[in-house]
Amino acid sequence: MKITYCKHLILSLLFIFIIKTAISQEIMVDRVVATVGDKIILQSDIENQVLQILSQGYTANYRLKCEVLEQLMTQKLLLTQAEIDSIEVGFNSIESELDRRLMYFVRQIGSEKKLEEFYHKTILEIKEDFRPLIEEQLKTQMMQGNIVSGINVSPKSVQKYYKSLHEDSIPLVNSQYIINQIVVYPPQNEQARSKSREELLNLRQRIIEGERFSTLAVLYSEDPGSARRGGELGFRSKNELDPEFAKAAFRLSDDGGISRIVESEFGFHIIQLISKESNQVNVRHILKIPKIDVKQRIIAKSRLDSIKNLINSDSLTFKVAAFRYSEDEQSKLNDGFMVNPMTSSTKFELDALPPQEFNVIKDLKVGVISEPFESVDQNGKIVYKIVRINKIIDSHRANLKNDYEQIEQLALSTKQQEEINEWINEKRSKTYIHIDKSFIKCEFLKEGWIK
Numbered sequence: 001m002k003i004t005y006c007k008h009l010i011l012s013l014l015f016i017f018i019i020k021t022a023i024s025q026e027i028m029v030d031r032v033v034a035t036v037g038d039k040i041i042l043q044s045d046i047e048n049q050v051l052q053i054l055s056q057g058y059t060a061n062y063r064l065k066c067e068v069l070e071q072l073m074t075q076k077l078l079l080t081q082a083e084i085d086s087i088e089v090g091f092n093s094i095e096s097e098l099d100r101r102l103m104y105f106v107r108q109i110g111s112e113k114k115l116e117e118f119y120h121k122t123i124l125e126i127k128e129d130f131r132p133l134i135e136e137q138l139k140t141q142m143m144q145g146n147i148v149s150g151i152n153v154s155p156k157s158v159q160k161y162y163k164s165l166h167e168d169s170i171p172l173v174n175s176q177y178i179i180n181q182i183v184v185y186p187p188q189n190e191q192a193r194s195k196s197r198e199e200l201l202n203l204r205q206r207i208i209e210g211e212r213f214s215t216l217a218v219l220y221s222e223d224p225g226s227a228r229r230g231g232e233l234g235f236r237s238k239n240e241l242d243p244e245f246a247k248a249a250f251r252l253s254d255d256g257g258i259s260r261i262v263e264s265e266f267g268f269h270i271i272q273l274i275s276k277e278s279n280q281v282n283v284r285h286i287l288k289i290p291k292i293d294v295k296q297r298i299i300a301k302s303r304l305d306s307i308k309n310l311i312n313s314d315s316l317t318f319k320v321a322a323f324r325y326s327e328d329e330q331s332k333l334n335d336g337f338m339v340n341p342m343t344s345s346t347k348f349e350l351d352a353l354p355p356q357e358f359n360v361i362k363d364l365k366v367g368v369i370s371e372p373f374e375s376v377d378q379n380g381k382i383v384y385k386i387v388r389i390n391k392i393i394d395s396h397r398a399n400l401k402n403d404y405e406q407i408e409q410l411a412l413s414t415k416q417q418e419e420i421n422e423w424i425n426e427k428r429s430k431t432y433i434h435i436d437k438s439f440i441k442c443e444f445l446k447e448g449w450i451k
């Protein structure tokens with residue numbers, strides 16, 4: 001399980017490249033400390049990752065550098081095989097992971113400006129520097145996925161796994177909340193819709209007259225994920241896009257072609273074709289989202305107030321009200337239960353709730369319906385909700401009756417790790433490996449890394 005611990009630890013590290021720059025003056029002479037096949041590991045790779053681990057609050061100990069080295073060597077084995085198997089990582093996957101890590105790191109350091117000042121580069125330049133490392137990490141993850149594909153656990157093996165655990169090893173499940181909700185969208189404001197379309201018409205005309213689409217996307221698009229990339233989405237298939245957006249994007253026939261205004265579930269767009277390959281298309285877009293005014297917000301809240309009064313007066317149940325009035329298709333057909341997107345269950349840990357829901361739920365009592373409040377849906381659109389805590393499951397040691405899915409996942413992860421360990425044992429026996437004498441006392445080397 002040591003490899004699993006290290007894997008999750010190191011894969012969660014943020015912007016090793018930035019830290020590497022920050023301490024480069026302290027590392028006067030770099031050197032190769034390990035070779036795995038045709039891949040090398042530098043002393044600076046070890047030092048930088050140790051520094052990152054310590055910055056996350058972990059305690060320094062004499063084993064830490066050895067654990068980092070073991071994980072890096074494992075990654076090099078996986079990367080080598082990924083290249084042999086011609087594993088490729090899609091542009092979208094790389095960009096999505098880059099954005100995720102970048103946003104997290106910006107939150108940690110305070111702002112994009114502070115990050116750029118620290119690194120003495122723009123956000124786009126930082127991403128260019130870090131992109132190869134992300135691609136390597138994603139390739140090794142895909143290779144691990146290939147190794148364990150097809151592995152599953154039966155109910156009988158899950159029970160056997162659970163019974164094999166020492167009581168202290170049974171995971172502690174935090175308090176969980178089961179929540180009902182009724183969701184309504186503020187009514188459409190035709191004036192705001194017209195304004196969004198007019199803004200896009202003006203931008204489209206400016207592009208036709210010679211201004212760069214990507215520049216205007218950075219300045220005016222309301223899609224934060226793509227705006228910083230000049231509106232570029234990367235290659236997407238039809239089923240990865242909104243139907244109306246996809247229809248317009250795939251209809252564009254020449255590079256640089258610009259669509260007319262397209263309405264999707266996200267808002268209004270103009271789209272520019274970058275390139276098209278078989279069943280995928282790469283486009284830029286500029287998004288405009290019609291603004292919600294005070295009147296629309298009051299209408300949405302008043303509607304929810306009325307629904308709440310009907311429930312409280314026993315005129316109808318929360319379940320019936322959700323089915324009849326909620327505009328969230330997933331929960332209205334599920335008796336109004338909120339579904340956790342991370343686990344696909346109806347259970348939420350309080351800290352895992354979206355911020356808007358957290359602020360309401362933390363002070364709410366079981367069975368009491370909240371006041372209407374503003375939130376956002378999965379597409380970033382403004383919605384209004386009322387929620388009710390259906391049940392609170394107190395913190396407890398996991399058991400098969402209430403936490404089967406969690407135990408099943410632990411059993412599966414253990415079985416997958418065993419398969420990966422067997423794969424590593426086989427591959428390292430056939431791979432050229434050299435380790436510098438300064439690491440020769442690392443315990444993991446006795447497991448077969450040195451022939």
